Amino acid sequence: MELAQGNDDVRELRRQLEETNKAMWSLYKDLDDRNAELDRFALIASHDLKEPARRVMARLDRLEAECGDRLDAAGKDHVADMRQTLERMTTLIEALLNFARVTSQGGPFAPTDLNAVADEVVADLSSRIREAEARIELGELPTIDGDPLQLHPLLQNLIGNALKFRKESLPPVIRVTSRLIADDSCEIRVADNGIGFDPRYAQQVLQPFRRRHGRGRYDGIGMGLAICDKIATRHGGTITLDGVLGEGTTVTVVLPRNHAVRPAPTEA
Ligand SMILES: Nc1ncnc2c1ncn2[C@@H]1O[C@H](COP(=O)(O)OP(=O)(O)O)[C@@H](O)[C@H]1O
Ligand SMILES: [Mg+2]
Known part of the structure; x- marks a missing residue:
């Protein structure tokens, strides 16, 4: 009688354990999906930011080449500052891309x-x-x-x-x-x-x-x-x-x- 009760308890515990396990995997999968979504977002966002940054840089190059001699000291300073900021922005975008690529473009083990x-x-x-x-x-x-x-x-x-x-x-x-x-x-x-x-x-x-x-x-x-x-x-x-x-x-x-x-x- 007691043995049968014990077996039932074990069965019940096992069932509960399996359920917990299932719930845990589903949570894990959910988290994994969300991380993947975040990565995709970072990948797309940073990729799309690269093009406008490149275009502004090209404009700055032209500004310097075509109008450089008409700029006074303050104007030259502004251009230099913009160039520096843009270079830093490009570095940040590149870093964000590298970060997202760890999972999206990881190679085989x-x-x-x-x-x-x-x-x-x-x-x-x-x-x-x-x-x-x-x-x-x-x-x-x-x-x-x-x-x-x-x-x-x-x-x-x-x-x-x-x-x-x-x-x-x-x-x-x-x-x-x-x-x-x-x-x-x-x-x-x-x-x-x-x-x-x-x-x-x-x-x-x-x-x-x-x-x-x-x-x-x-x-x-x-x-x-x-x-x-x-x-x-x-x-x-x-x-x-x-x-x-x-x-x-x-x-x-x-x-x-x-x-x-x-x-x-x-x-x-
Ligand atoms: N070996 C180290 N000794 C002292 N501080 C460190 C070391 N490694 C990392 N750090 C600290 O952790 C921060 C983040 O490191 P990291 O992500 O490599 O960025 P970064 O090298 O661009 O500063 C660093 O800015 C620094 O403050
Ligand atoms: Mg470092």
Whole structure:
């Protein structure tokens, strides 16, 4: 009698669990659809903004070429200012497009040797590394299932930031290390001895166009980490920042090593 009751309870619990599971998947699907919609919006909006920006720039070129000598100092100043603003706008549009493309134009996943990716990134950044007199220490990195065309900019943005936000008084030392963690995932860390940042803003700087270090001193528009975050998410992973103001920053990326059970997301 008690056994039968127990079995019924288990059956009922299982039914409830299945229902919850179904509801969760439907929510997840909904969220995924909304994200895809947002991406499409960003893609179309930024694409459509490019053309008018290009036309205004062409007009400015003509204005300078045809009427440049009739402009006085103030007029020339206005033109220069407009040109600068327009260039910045074009950079922002381009960044927004790149952000939207992470999901809409992501490539297939394949076994990717992160040592090779890191070597390529260091080669790409070699002139900046030399100029900063930086030392890059690359630890042994794993091979993971991923999109090599995205894992490259992921590491490049992180090492690029570590180079950019360096202390003037100290040659940068940037360590890229990894370790395997539970759940068949790996953790990649990029640690620097730069200017650091207030960890209260660790979440905020992952959002598009959010920066903690002002324009003027450090160039950039605040899209690098947002793109890294999106790439990590597309790979089923996460990214977190840890920093101490004035002492350095560590960025930790956790990525699954295998996607046998979870194929690469296709069209967003
Ligand atoms: N290694 C780092 N050291 C200190 N601050 C950092 C580091 N990486 C990122 N940040 C902070 O996070 C902000 C956002 O980074 P990111 O999205 O790459 O934008 P950007 O490089 O264009 O400023 C930066 O403006 C900076 O304030
Ligand atoms: Mg950056």
